[in-house]
Amino acid sequence: MAFFSTRASTRAGSGASVRPLTGTRRSFAALPAVVLLGTAALTACSDPGAAANGEQPETTAARNGVAYNTSPDQQRVRAQKDAALAAKVPELIGRDGKLTVATTAGSIPLSFHATDDKTPIGSELDIAQLVADKLGLELDIQVTSWENWPLKTQSGDFEAVFSNVGVNKDRVKLFDFASYRAAYMGFEAKKSASYDIKGADDISGLRVSVGSGTNQEKILLAWNKELEGKGKPPAVLQYYSSDADTILALSSGRTDLNIAPYPSTVYRENTRDDLKVVGKVNAGWPSETLVAATTLKGNGLAPVITEALNSAIKDGSYAEVLERWGLSGEALPESKTITEATFGSR
Structure with missing residues (x-):
């Protein structure tokens, strides 16, 4: 979940940690679900x-x-x-x-x-x-x-x-x-991609970046279990140490998909020329949250x-x-x- 928000999770260094999406994850108390990608800021007040x-306020149209x-x-x-x-x-x-x-x-x-x-x-x-x-x-x-x-x-x-x-x-x-607020996750890919992500079959064999211990990961774990039950290749999970590294990996072709809070994927689709949203799923899948x-x-x-x-x-x-x-x-x-x-x- 939002889904969903930040992590300084178990992803190591500035590169990616990669593993198939199989098995179970650690307990909620250790690392719960939602992800917002990012680094820590120190101040709380705007610059007076x-x-x-x-x-003038800086804006992105x-x-x-x-x-x-x-x-x-x-x-x-x-x-x-x-x-x-x-x-x-x-x-x-x-x-x-x-x-x-x-x-x-x-x-x-x-x-x-x-x-x-x-x-x-x-x-x-x-x-x-x-x-x-x-x-x-x-x-x-x-x-x-x-x-x-x-x-x-x-x-x-x-x-x-x-x-x-x-x-x-x-x-x-x-x-x-x-x-x-409603809670959705978005799949994003390079603009040239032809993916249409609606369920487990659509991620089979793909490299997907995701936050450790997140609702997004729970969804992908469930989808991979479904794929394995069908005898299909699971998706491969990739971790990056920052949002910038995650998006760079996606735009450069080192990953096929990124799953992130839907508002963030929509923002990038509307402010960049190289990425687009290719799927949307409720953050509480298979239920709603x-x-x-x-x-x-x-x-x-x-x-x-x-x-x-x-x-x-x-x-x-x-x-x-x-x-x-x-x-x-x-x-x-x-x-x-x-x-x-x-x-x-x-």
Whole structure:
């Protein structure tokens, strides 16, 4: 899942680690599912000097009509404090006046570095900002690697995770969720490719780059098991140490496919001339899942975030955020709190 978000996973060095997609993976506690490719950024605030110096926001005009602002001067969509919601924030979380949010920076347009190479920006952080505003809290962004957020959320270092995290049966044992976006994965390939990826048969024998311990990998493992049952060659899994290395391998022909959060594959299709989307799958395949804000199980924060998100949906600020990042097609009509008790009843 989003699906989905960052990792500094078991991929070694700047090259690729390659192995057939067979066998089982390590436990959720060690390395959970969603991937956002990327490296760590250190600061949480945009550069206040950019606009003051007369600089215009840097934008990337995409073929889908979206002008992506990738500068540190984000001029984010903001929301008004809701006093009733602010009063519901658990005391242990609200007493410092901050909402400490983890993200994994690196996957445009979800969570990535601005053009100053240090400011984390993207749709995930814009949505987190709306929630913090509604709750009357200062947004405190902490960039971390994908495999670190579960333990640091359990330890209390992070109060919420906004990083394309998809809800799954393993995660609900440890965390509660407030849904805010549809969750899809995209397959991308060179523009000259003729692939049409819809299921297991379509990846047989191909080299596919994927994040370790991710929902994407779970899908491919299941598809390879299906292929092996048919006596067909499985796909070959390839790991790279960064998003840049992954895309370079794809564009240079060292891999045949990359599977990544769908919004990121759409962004590249619309801003590059050499890549295209060749398939789309729900991040919870064979079931469906959603992207959600992630909080420690039972601490009472997830229901409050759900209410804040629904307030943002109602006042239009949520739709405005998704529109500015080209994600309107993944909007939800309503946020819902998802716990272990309610997971199977969605």
